[in-house]
Amino acid sequence: MTRYAGRKAVITGGTHGIGLAIVRALLDGGAEVLLTGRNEENIEKARADLGPSVQVVRSDAASLADIDALGRQVGDRFGTFDALFVNHGYARMELSTDVTDSSYDRTFDVNTKGAFFTVQRLAPLLRTGGSVVFTSSVADTGGTPGLILYSGSKAALWSFAQGFAAELLPRGIRVNAVSPGFIRTPSMGVDATAAEKEAFSQLGDEITPMKRHGTPEEVATAALFLAFDATFTTGVKLPVDGGLGQRLDPPGQ
């Protein structure tokens, strides 16, 4: 396919899960792609699976030095580029009583500070008419026991998306977010024990109005729509959550 031929895209956290689905959809459409990840094993696997035409960069989103280096690599590879997907994320299931200084910092350094500086440092390389798509979460509003840190970090991320949307308007750059609900990915979006993940997974099927998990490909479809097709849309958050965040009452209730 040639839908994205000539387009250049950067995806943070593209080695597996939702990010990898975005990468694959872009490659299927003929785009040039540079993606990041942190874990070496996952990076090697992505390199082997995706082949030499795709640049896979080890870059820790929590490190400003790594983000600066990423900016240089993107500049060297692409010069300017069309779409930035800020997708990396970290979630540890933890009640507020168990939160520590270090778990607080890890969550906010990766999800919030890392996302902010990724856009601050890479936006100058986005061409006029380009776009940014953040991956937020249905948990960026409301309260869920065990996800208090994650929810706070994603709430800030959504606020950043709106702020960048306003600031990048003069350059014709649109900034939007996808907001996934329960999505079937290798990590299920959380750092948790197998038993916790199983319970989390069952909860997802129960409370999601569509009674199932979404797929990474369903989130990728929404992210690509915002990046390339939604040319009169900026500053929005598109839920991809099977109705979870929409307060839908079943018929007869």
Ligand code: NAP
């Ligand atoms: P995933 O499979 O765990 O993928 C997360 C990606 O982020 C991986 O490529 C991971 O790379 C990368 N990453 C994590 N920490 C990083 C860091 N410090 N620096 C650079 N890259 C880092 O997760 P996912 O479920 O696809 O989630 C993707 C995004 O969707 C996240 O922002 C998540 O919060 C959000 N989300 C997911 C769900 C869900 O149900 N799955 C729901 C709502 C929102 P390595 O592991 O190789 O380091």
